[in-house]
Amino acid sequence: MKVLIADDEPLARERLARLVGSLPGYRALPEMASNGHEALQLVEAHHPDILLLDIRMPGLDGLQTAAKLCENAESPAVVFCTAHGEYALDAFAVSAVGYLLKPVRSEALADALAKAQRPNRMQLASLGKATAQPEGAQARSHISARTRKGIELIPVEDVLYFIADHKYVTLRHLEGEVLLDEPLKALEEEFGDQFVRIHRNALVARNRIECLQRTAMGHFELCLKGLEGETLTVSRRHVPGVRRLMEHLCL
Numbered sequence: 001m002k003v004l005i006a007d008d009e010p011l012a013r014e015r016l017a018r019l020v021g022s023l024p025g026y027r028a029l030p031e032m033a034s035n036g037h038e039a040l041q042l043v044e045a046h047h048p049d050i051l052l053l054d055i056r057m058p059g060l061d062g063l064q065t066a067a068k069l070c071e072n073a074e075s076p077a078v079v080f081c082t083a084h085g086e087y088a089l090d091a092f093a094v095s096a097v098g099y100l101l102k103p104v105r106s107e108a109l110a111d112a113l114a115k116a117q118r119p120n121r122m123q124l125a126s127l128g129k130a131t132a133q134p135e136g137a138q139a140r141s142h143i144s145a146r147t148r149k150g151i152e153l154i155p156v157e158d159v160l161y162f163i164a165d166h167k168y169v170t171l172r173h174l175e176g177e178v179l180l181d182e183p184l185k186a187l188e189e190e191f192g193d194q195f196v197r198i199h200r201n202a203l204v205a206r207n208r209i210e211c212l213q214r215t216a217m218g219h220f221e222l223c224l225k226g227l228e229g230e231t232l233t234v235s236r237r238h239v240p241g242v243r244r245l246m247e248h249l250c251l
Helices: 010-021 036-046 062-069 085-093 106-116 184-191 236-250
Strands: 002-006 050-053 077-082 096-101 142-147 150-155 159-165 168-173 176-180 195-199 202-205 209-214 220-224 231-234
Touching: 002 010, 002 036, 010 106, 036 050, 036 062, 050 062, 062 077, 077 106, 096 106, 142 176, 150 168, 159 184, 159 195, 184 195, 184 202, 195 231, 195 236, 202 220, 202 231, 209 236, 220 236, 231 236
Parallel strands: 002 050, 050 077, 077 096
Antiparallel strands: 096 150, 142 150, 159 168, 159 202, 168 176, 195 202, 209 220, 220 231
């Protein structure tokens, strides 16, 4: 995979090039950009698979550069590498597939480069829409979460459930879990056609529901596909709705 690096700091470019060169399967292009205009020119000339892009650069900044790349269906996947965490939502709005905070760690870079290979261009077009969706707007295809790796993107189709706990929501997905600073109610409003409420503090993916069972104590539990050995409590209030949904899914 060819990787183009765009950063206005020479030392930052050199460090990223070394990190990329140490990872199997990736090659940093010897030509590197110091601003957005140079990045666009090098993308057109060399057709890299992935672009590691700084945000604060002179002239055309990283966000403006990524926005221009969105106009081209053959553009590289963009991973932002920046010292500033406040641009994450703006970055995903211009189809970034990763957001790494400097100093970039090798493990975080490896994860971001691997994820940059997965989404196709149609998926990229819908990444990272802001939490507050206008009425009638399409729901996000990915959810962003700040973790020790930086900013991670989790495909909504990989989410098993959301569980609220005080001010945070735990998102459990196929490869682990992350914490979200988003209200459960807002998630339900945005993804209500994909998730169902089973408790006042829990939403589960409709297509992951496997079976509803009653315990010896008379409580109801839900088993989910991809969640071996773990069950989720269903409140009595929500049992009828879950049953109706299961009947519908079986039709």
